[in-house]
Amino acid sequence: MKKFLASTVAASALALMLGMTSARAEDTIDPNAKQGGAITITYKDDVATLDPAIGYDWQNWSMIKSLFDGLMDYEPGTTNLKPDLAESYEISPDGKTFTFKLRHGVKFHNGREMTADDVKYSLDRVTNPKTQSPGSGFFGSIKGYDDVAAGKAEVLSGVTVVDPYTVKFELTRPDATFLHVMAINFSHVVPKEEVEKYGADFGKHPVGTGAFKLAEWTLGQRIVFERNPDYWHKGLPHLDKITFEIGQEPIVALLRLQKGEIDVPGDGIPPAKFQEVMADPEQKARVVEGGQLHTGYVTMNTTMAPFDNVKVRQAVNMALNKARIIQIINGRAVPANQPLPPSMPGYDKDYKGYPYDVAKAKALLAEAGHPDGFETQLFVMNTDPNPRIAQAIQQDLAAIGIKASIQSLAQANVIAAGGDKAGAPMIWSGGMAWIADFPDPSNFYGPILGCAGAVPGGWNWSWYCNKDLDAKAAEADSVVDPAKAAERDKMWSAIYDKVMEDAPWAPVFNEQRFTMKSARMGGADNLYVDPVHIPINYDNVYVKDVQ
Amino acid sequence: MIAYLGRRLIQSLLILLGVSLITFALLYLLPADPVRQIAGRSATPQTVENIRQQLGLDQPFVVQYWHYLTRLVSGDLGRSYIQRSEVTELIVSRLPASLLLMAGAILCELLIGLSMGLIAAVKRGTATDQTLMVASFVGVSAPQFVVGLLLLYVFAVRLSWFPIGGYGTWRHLVLPSLTMGILGAGWYARMMRSSMIDVLRQDYVRTARAKGLARGAILFRHALPNAILPVIAMIGIDIGIFMGGIVVVESVFGWPGIGQLAWQAIQRVDIPIIMGVTLVSAFAIVLGNLLADIIAPFIDPRIKLR
Numbered sequence: 001m002k003k004f005l006a007s008t009v010a011a012s013a014l015a016l017m018l019g020m021t022s023a024r025a026e027d028t029i030d031p032n033a034k035q036g037g038a039i040t041i042t043y044k045d046d047v048a049t050l051d052p053a054i055g056y057d058w059q060n061w062s063m064i065k066s067l068f069d070g071l072m073d074y075e076p077g078t079t080n081l082k083p084d085l086a087e088s089y090e091i092s093p094d095g096k097t098f099t100f101k102l103r104h105g106v107k108f109h110n111g112r113e114m115t116a117d118d119v120k121y122s123l124d125r126v127t128n129p130k131t132q133s134p135g136s137g138f139f140g141s142i143k144g145y146d147d148v149a150a151g152k153a154e155v156l157s158g159v160t161v162v163d164p165y166t167v168k169f170e171l172t173r174p175d176a177t178f179l180h181v182m183a184i185n186f187s188h189v190v191p192k193e194e195v196e197k198y199g200a201d202f203g204k205h206p207v208g209t210g211a212f213k214l215a216e217w218t219l220g221q222r223i224v225f226e227r228n229p230d231y232w233h234k235g236l237p238h239l240d241k242i243t244f245e246i247g248q249e250p251i252v253a254l255l256r257l258q259k260g261e262i263d264v265p266g267d268g269i270p271p272a273k274f275q276e277v278m279a280d281p282e283q284k285a286r287v288v289e290g291g292q293l294h295t296g297y298v299t300m301n302t303t304m305a306p307f308d309n310v311k312v313r314q315a316v317n318m319a320l321n322k323a324r325i326i327q328i329i330n331g332r333a334v335p336a337n338q339p340l341p342p343s344m345p346g347y348d349k350d351y352k353g354y355p356y357d358v359a360k361a362k363a364l365l366a367e368a369g370h371p372d373g374f375e376t377q378l379f380v381m382n383t384d385p386n387p388r389i390a391q392a393i394q395q396d397l398a399a400i401g402i403k404a405s406i407q408s409l410a411q412a413n414v415i416a417a418g419g420d421k422a423g424a425p426m427i428w429s430g431g432m433a434w435i436a437d438f439p440d441p442s443n444f445y446g447p448i449l450g451c452a453g454a455v456p457g458g459w460n461w462s463w464y465c466n467k468d469l470d471a472k473a474a475e476a477d478s479v480v481d482p483a484k485a486a487e488r489d490k491m492w493s494a495i496y497d498k499v500m501e502d503a504p505w506a507p508v509f510n511e512q513r514f515t516m517k518s519a520r521m522g523g524a525d526n527l528y529v530d531p532v533h534i535p536i537n538y539d540n541v542y543v544k545d546v547q
Numbered sequence: 548m549i550a551y552l553g554r555r556l557i558q559s560l561l562i563l564l565g566v567s568l569i570t571f572a573l574l575y576l577l578p579a580d581p582v583r584q585i586a587g588r589s590a591t592p593q594t595v596e597n598i599r600q601q602l603g604l605d606q607p608f609v610v611q612y613w614h615y616l617t618r619l620v621s622g623d624l625g626r627s628y629i630q631r632s633e634v635t636e637l638i639v640s641r642l643p644a645s646l647l648l649m650a651g652a653i654l655c656e657l658l659i660g661l662s663m664g665l666i667a668a669v670k671r672g673t674a675t676d677q678t679l680m681v682a683s684f685v686g687v688s689a690p691q692f693v694v695g696l697l698l699l700y701v702f703a704v705r706l707s708w709f710p711i712g713g714y715g716t717w718r719h720l721v722l723p724s725l726t727m728g729i730l731g732a733g734w735y736a737r738m739m740r741s742s743m744i745d746v747l748r749q750d751y752v753r754t755a756r757a758k759g760l761a762r763g764a765i766l767f768r769h770a771l772p773n774a775i776l777p778v779i780a781m782i783g784i785d786i787g788i789f790m791g792g793i794v795v796v797e798s799v800f801g802w803p804g805i806g807q808l809a810w811q812a813i814q815r816v817d818i819p820i821i822m823g824v825t826l827v828s829a830f831a832i833v834l835g836n837l838l839a840d841i842i843a844p845f846i847d848p849r850i851k852l853r
Contacts, residue, residue, distance in 0.1 A: 045811050049631045056587050129597035134587025136594055149593055203631055219640040220803035221714060245713070247801040251696070252712045255704050259711070412579025412816045419583070447588055457580065457595065459588050 029235045030523060030540070037543035038241035039263040039521065041535075042248040042256070047223055049203030050214065052188035053126040053133040058435070059266065061185060062533040063244070066225065066237070068188035068208030071100050071119065072179050076540045077526030079345070079439035081179055085114065085189060085209065095174030095480030100182075102165040106232045108191045109213040116167040121192045124148070124155045135186030138437070141175040174478035176488060180438035183532075211237040211539040221246055225538070238523075238542035254516075258283070263518040263543075266535055271385060274330045277516070290529025291343035292513045293436035295336050295444070298378075298393060298506040299418070299427045299461040307376075307425060311368035313503035316426075317354035318361035319400045325392045326509050329385050333509035339444050339496050341510040343531060345485075346441030346492035353500065353507070361400045373401020379417050379424040381431035382408040390428050393508075418461035427461050428508075439531055441492035445473050449499055462504035469495055520545045555840070559833045566829040567619070570822055571612050579816045581628050615822075624826070625819040627812075634823040638805055642827075644714060645804030648727065648797070649789050651720045653782060655728025656735055661775065663732065664739020668774075669766065671744060679736065686733030691792055695726040695799035712801035723800040727792050731785055735778060743774040776846045783839025790828040 049055050052068045073084035083089060086100040106114045126133045127148045139145055143158025158170040171178065181187060194207040206214055211233070212225035223244040227237055245262070253265035254273055269277055269287070277283045300307040300316060307313055322335040337353025340346055365373060378397075380390040390406045397404045404426065409417070411432055417423035436443040447453040451470050453460030476491035499505075515528040515535050523541040530537040582599045583590075599605045603614060618625065624634035660683075667679040702722060703711040709718050746752065747770055755765045793806030801807075805824050812820035 045815075046630060046808075048629050051631070054631060129594060130601070132585055132598050132601065134585065134590060137587075137590050140591070149591065149597075151597065200626070201632060219637060220644075220808065245801075247714075247797075247803050247807055248712055249799060249801065252699065252799070252801060255699075256711050259704070261711070410579070410816070412577070412584065415583070416579055455592065457583055457592070 030542070033238045033523065033540075033542040034544065034546050035238055035542075036240050037238075037546040038243065039239060039518075039541075039543060040243045040245060040261070041264045041266045042245045042253040042262050043266040044247065044249055044253075046220055046246055047244065050206040051203030052185045052190065052206075052208070053122075053131050053135065054203055055185060056134045058534045062535070062538065063223075063225075064185045064188065064206075065210070065533060066212045066242075066538040067206050067210040067214065068185070068190065069106075069210055070183050070185070070188045071102075072183035074183060074439075074532050076537050077524060077530050079343070079531050081183060084183070085119075086182075089179075091480055091482075095176070095478060096171045098169045098171070098178055098182075099162070100167050100169075102167065103232060104165060106209050107230050108194075108209055109207045109228060110191060110194060111230075112191060112193075114189055114191070114209050115164040116161040117164070118189050118191060119167045120155075120159045120161050122189045123159050123187060125190065125195065126186050127156060128154065133186060135184065138181050138184060138186055141171045141173055141178065141181075143170045143172050145172075173474075174480045176477045176480045177438070177440050177442050178480075180440050180443075184438055212242065215241075237539045239538070242538055257516060257518060260518065263521055264535055265516060268535070269514055269516050271330065271332075274332065274514075278330075283516075286517055286519060288515045288517070288525045288528040290513045290515075290526065291334075291341065291531075292511060292529070292534075293341055293344055293439060293531060294511045295339055295341050295429075296333070296508045296511060297336070297339070297429050298508060299424075299429065300504060300506070301421075301423075301425050301461070301463055302502075302504050303421060303463045304425050306368065306370060306374055309368045310502060311364045312370065313506075314354065315361040315364040315368070315400060316397065316402070317503050317506045318357045318364070319396050319402070320393060320506055320508060321356055321396050322508055323356075324396075325389055328388050328392055329509075329511075332514065333511045336507035336510045338500055338507055339449065339505060340441055340492075341436075344436065344439060344441060344444070346489040346496070348493040348497060351493075351497055351500070354503075358399055365400055365402075370401070373403060375403045375405070376425045377407050378404040379407045379409065379414050379427040381411045381414050381428075383411075383431055386428060386430040389430055389508075393428060419457040419459070421456065421463055424461065429461075441489060441496075442473065442477055445492075445495065449504065464499075464502065464504035466498075466502065469498055472498075552841070555837055559837060562833055563826070563829055567616070567822075567826055568612070570825045571615060572608070574818045574821060575608055575611070577816070577818075581816065581818055584816065585628050619826075624823040627817050627820050629812075629815045629817045630820070634819045637808060637820065638823055638827055641803055641805045641808050644802060645793055645797070645806060647720065648723055648793060648802055648804055649786075651724030652727035652731065652789060652792075653785070655724045656731030656785075659728060660732035660735025661739050661778065663736035664778075665743060665766075665771070667736065667740040668743035668747065671740075676740075680740070683733040683736035686729045686736075688733075689729070691726055691730060691795045692799060694729055695723070695796055698722050698726055699799070712799075714801070714803050719800075719802075723796050723802050726796050726799070727789065730792065731788065735781075738778050738781065739774065742777055743770065746770045746774040749773075780839055780843045780846055783835040783837075783842070786835030787832045790832060 043059055047060050048057060050060060050064055050067060052064045055061060055064050069085045071084060071086040072081055074080060075082050085103055085106060087103045089098060089100045091098055102116060108114055125131055127136045127139050127145060129149060129151055142156050144153060144156040147153035148156055160168045162168050189209060191207055195202045198205045204217060211228055211231050213228045215226040216224040225242040227240045250265060250267040250270040254270060256262045257265055300313050302308055326333045326335065338348060338351055378390055378394060380386050387408045394404050394406055414427060415432060418427050447459045449460060449464055450473060451465035454463045454465045472495050476488055479488040513529045517528060520543050521541060522544040527537040527540050582595055582604055586595045586598055603611060622635060627634055627637060663679050663683060667676045670676045699711060699722060703709045709722050713719050752765060752770055755769050793804055794810050797804045797806035798810050808820060809824040
C-alpha cells in the first residue's frame, strides 16, 4: 500500500514532526505587504557564483534561493518543510521510493516551461564529478550515485521521469532526510539549454524559476535582481528590485545604513560597533535577533593522549566558563551544553550538560592520572574574536592545571590540522564552526561526529568514532514516516546525549543572529532571521514607503 | 641605448619569472588543500580525488608549474577556485579602477608633497619648516587603514562632502586618492625640501639673486625646474608602494580594483587569483622602474644609461 500525501496533509504531518503550526504555501503572503519598491544590500566580498550546484557560502546561499526553486522548500521564517515546485509527493512504505508530482505552468526565466526532465537533468548534473559540486555528497542515498560519482555513468539510475509532471526517486536505503535534501540549493532545478549555452560560466548567467531574475552583474561592484513577473507563486515577490553592492566594509555599510543610504548590511553589525548600536534605542529597534543553526565547540582529539581518556575530556567540559566566553563576543550567543543548537529539532531541552565546576574538573584530571595537569596545544583561526576566545579557554584550562599553547593560524591551516589524525590535540571551532545545511538533527552527526568524518581531510576533528552510535544514527534515519517524526527526534536526542557522555567536544555556545535593517523595511521579524535565508528572506520582505 | 633596453628587458623578464616561481612555490607549500575547499565539507574522498585530477593538482610541482607557465605565455592566468571564472577576466574588469585610483593618488601626492617641500625649503629653519616636516613624518608613518577611516568619518559621515565609499563619480575618487597620496606626499615633501635646498645653494641661484631678480622669479623660473626633476623621476619607483597600498585603501573605501580582489582572494585562499594579481603587480612594478630609469637621463642629463 502506498501512502499518498497531498500537500496539505504533508504540511500538517511535517508540522507535527517539527512541533510547529502549519500553513499552506498559498497562505503565507502577508496581507499588509506592499507591492513594488527597491532595496539595497551591501556585502564586503564578491559573490562567488550563482550556480545552485556550486554556490556554498552564506552570502550566495540565499541569493540562489531567490533565483531558483527546488521540489521542496521551507515556510518563510521557519524550519517547516513544504512542497515547492512539487505540488505533492508520496513515499513508499519501505521509505525507499519518493514520487513527486510537479506543479503545472512553472516557467524558467527564459520562458520555457519546467518539466520532470529538468529535475532529472539537474540532479544528474550536480552529482556528475565534472560539475565539481561541493554538494554532490548529499545525494549519496540515490540509487546509481556511486556509479555517477566514480565516472562510470552519466545519469543517476535511481531518478526516473514517469511523465512530464511526475518524477520518481529510488534510494538505496530509507532516508528520512531526503525531503530536506530536495530543499537544499544543490537540488534546485536548472534549464539544460542555458547550462549548455554558458558552460562553466552558468554561475555568472543564472537562469532559474525563482522569484527574481538576474538583471545586471558588474564584477566587483554590483548585482541587480529584478522581479520575475511570471513567478508561479502569485503575489510574490513583493519587491521590484534588489541591488547588492559589493566591496563595502561592514563598518562603512553601518555608516551608510545610519544615513539611510542602504537597507540591510549583508555582513551584519561589525563587532566593534555592536554595543554602540544596541545602546541606542533608535538603532536597537531596527535590529532583529534570532537563533541560528550554529554551535561553537572545542574538539579534543580522542586518538591522542591524554585526550584518549574520557575523564580528561569531561574535565575540560567542566573547566570552561561559558558565560565569560560569551561576554567576549558582547553577549551575541547563548551557552551550549550539547552539539545541537536549541532551534534544531531533536534538541534535548531536559539535558543539563556538564556544570562549570573547577574542583570537580581537577578531581577528574587526578583520577585520570594527571593531578598536576599537562601541556597541550589549542588550534584556533586567526581572525577576531577567535584568538581572544582561545585566550579565555586557555585561562580556564590553566585553572585546572592544563597548560595549552595557542596556535593561531589561517582558517585553511586549522582545517588542514583538524583533518590530520596527528595534527591538532584541541581546536576551537570559531570561524569554521558547523552551521547546519538543513534543519535536521542528522546534519550535526555524520561528517563531524560520525566515523565517516574521522578520515584524513575529514571534518570530525575529534576523530571520535563510535560504531554503535553510527548504527543508531542509520536506524534513526531510516524512520521515514513523517508521522513518526517525534519518535525519530527522540532517537537523535539519545544519540547526542551518548555523544556528550563520551565528551569528544566541549560545546561552548550557540551564536545568535542579529540582522539590522532600515526603517522602511516591512514584514514579520522572522523573515529577517530566517533559519535558511541569511541575512533575510528576499522573496517575502517588502518596503513600507511605496504606493 | 638599444643594447641597454634589450638588457633591461631580459632582466625584467627574469625578475618576473623569478616572482612567478617563488609565488607558485609558496602557494604550493601552503598546508591548505584547494581541492578540499572546492569539494566542500560533505564530499566523499572519491569526489575529492576526481576534482584533484581534473585540476591537474595530482601532478608533481614541476609539471604543475610548467603547465602554469605555458598557459601564462598565451595570457591565460587560469580559473578562480572560488569564483569559478577566468582570472584574466576578473583582473581586466578591475584594472581600470586601480589605474584611476593610482592617477588620483599621484596627483594628490605631487600637489601636497611638492608644495610642502617647496615651502619648507624656502622657510628653512623656521617653525613653518619644522611643522611641515613633522606633518610629513606623520603622513609617512600613519597607517593607511587609519587615515582612510578618519577621512571617511570626517568628510563623508560628519560633513557629507563626499560619498561614504563606492565607485563611479569624481567625488568617490577624492578620499581614497587622498589616503593613498598622504603617504607619498610625506616622502615627496622631504625629497623636495632637500633637493630645493641643494639647488638654492647653487652658484646660478646666487648669481640670479645678485643681479636683483625678484624672489618669485628665482624660485619658480630657475630653482624649481631643476629641483623638481629628481623628484619626478621617483614616480616610477612609487608604483611598488602603490601596489601595496591599494590592497588596504581599496578595501576601506570599497573601491573595485585589483587590490580588493587580492585581499578577498588571500582570505579565501583562492590561489589562481593570488598568483594572477601578484604577477600583474610585479609586472607593473618592473615596468615602472624600467620607465623611471629610461626617462631619468632625459630629465637629468647628468645621468647616463649604461
